[in-house]
Amino acid sequence: MYAFSSIEKRIFAFESDFCSFFMAGIYIHIPFCKTRCTYCDFHSGTNLQLKKQYVKALCDEIGLRKKYLGNQPVKTIYFGGGTPSLLTTEELASVFDVLNRNFDLSQCEEVTLECNPDDLSANYVLGLKQLPINRLSIGVQSFNDVELRFVNRRHSAQQAIEAVKRCQRCGFVNISVDLMFGLPFQRVDSFNENLRIVTQLNVPHVSVYGLTFEQGTTIDRQRKQKIFVPTDEEVSILMYENAIQYLTSNGFEHYEISNFAKSGMRSKHNSSYWDGTHYLGIGSGAHSYNGVSRQWNVCDTRKYCLLRDYYEIETLSCEDVYNELIITNLRRKEGVDLEFLLCRFGERFYRYCRKNAQQYLQNELLVLKNNRLCLTQKGLLLSDSVIRDLMI
Ligand SMILES: C[S@@+](CC[C@H](N)C(=O)[O-])C[C@H]1O[C@@H](n2cnc3c(N)ncnc32)[C@H](O)[C@@H]1O
Ligand code: SF4
Known part of the structure; x- marks a missing residue:
């Protein structure tokens, strides 16, 4: 309802006369996961053999689309997934190399990599630190092992805590942690404990999503088969209210429905989706917007790798742009x-x-x-x- 809704998944920018002073964003989609979590319907698959070919296609697409943003300097880059932390540091370096050759990154302020805790070994994090990445968004979901196991997460609570601390020790300050509420078997006190742990970890950004049952997911089937009892709506609401109350009283600003940040630590990339900045989406299933049209790449990794007829384009009507403004702006504190x-x-x-x-x-x-x-x-x-x- 008020959580990670289909509306949220449709977030596109609206045409703005301000357009963040003509700075742009780049989103890069990495559609690979080692295993699938039961609740997830993000575009991603487990055939990692395609990864090498896919990274090459990403680099080719960046070259093909260098004119899309005009000459706007790039302010933010966001690697989202799937699991971007499945790319090796060499693969990431090759993507940065092509980005550098095709775009003006001289004013780039924020480069985010979505990470799964189990990928964040000491060597890998040290490697990430050598790259232009300055923000990590770590999908923890819960610090309770029973809840994690039931939704097929690949890490334990302890591994997640150690992963966050390891990133901090290696010098990453700008870290965001994703938490979910309304998970099967999750109780209010265990969610409250998650809030306590995340606050103690001293990360400056937390995203809090209510579980949604997306059609075709394993968890949706399990719910229909009554394998577990879904969390009552009132309990979910209580968890969300607790998150708002606890995080805001611990120095976080509740700046968007699902997002909380310490002062100056809002996600610049996501904020630019919400304020009308133009952005280029690279990779299968990625969306782009340049003020006039919206474009989206085919949601099929194999087809995408061929880079033939790989995108569709739609010119936006005034109604579309108005609707985007309502969707994106009402979610924000402003x-x-x-x-x-x-x-x-x-x-x-x-x-x-x-x-x-x-x-x-x-x-x-x-x-x-x-x-x-x-x-x-x-x-x-x-x-x-x-x-x-x-x-x-
Ligand atoms: C792109 S996804 C996953 C990023 C990363 N692969 C991971 O698993 O941590 C970003 C976030 O969306 C949230 N999410 C995904 N599916 C959801 C669902 N059905 N309901 C609520 N939140 C969801 C999770 O919190 C997840 O961390
Ligand atoms: S939540 Fe993350 S790791 Fe799990 S299936 Fe979705 S994208 Fe993959």
Whole structure:
């Protein structure tokens, strides 16, 4: 509901007159995992034999698409997955080499690698430190072994703790940890313990996602077969509220529905999706946006490796861009800037938004702050419905 929803997975940028002063982002998708977690429907497979061929295709695609961002310097790079930490440091170095030759990285501020704890050996982390990577996003999900085992994670709680500490010892400061709530067998006190441990680890960024049951996943089948009892909605809500309460009282800012950061440590890459920065998506299933059109690569690793007819393109209508603005901005603490909305989209869209927001302002799911429409704490829990009603 208010968690890692299908809406979240559709996050695209909206056309903004500000466009972050014409700095761009690059997303690189790595569609490989050693094993699949039962809840996950991200585009990824376990045939690692394709990896070498795939890295070559990534490098070729970077060359083919060097004009996509015009001459905008790149501000952020994000390796997402799947499991980007399955790339060797040599493979990552080869991708950086091609990126450097094709884009202006001189002003690049943030380079993130999504990592699984079991990949973060001392040697590997030392190797990462020699590369331009300056932010690690580590998928921990839980610090409870029963919960981890049930969803087929490849690491134990202790391994995850050691992995985070190892990265810190090697000099990585900007580390984000992903946690999930509403996992099978997860109780409120075990989730609270996760919050306590993550805070003690002293990482500056935490993402907290409520488990969603995606069609076709093992966990969804198990739920239908009643192999476990799903967490009650009220219990999930309590966990989410506990996360907000605990993390904000421990120095984190709750800056987006699922994201918490210490001062100055918000994810720059994700923030740029939310504020209209142009971005280029490289790799199978990756999306791109350059202010005029949206483009997405084929979600099939083998087909992608051939780099023939590998993408589709769609010119965005005004309604599409408006909808993207609602989806992305309502999720953020800063909300939707109504003055910007009026200037950018005109009277008709502005009136539509105001009219549909009215009921939510009355029942206090939305609040107006400095002419910005923001979700209240109560609204965060029902964000999908509010967002849907404000879309055209
Ligand atoms: C791209 S995924 C995985 C990154 C990395 N491979 C890992 O497993 O840690 C990013 C995050 O999405 C979250 N996630 C994936 N599927 C989810 C689901 N069905 N419900 C809630 N969160 C989910 C997990 O927290 C995960 O760490
Ligand atoms: S959660 Fe991460 S490791 Fe697990 S299947 Fe999804 S992408 Fe792969």
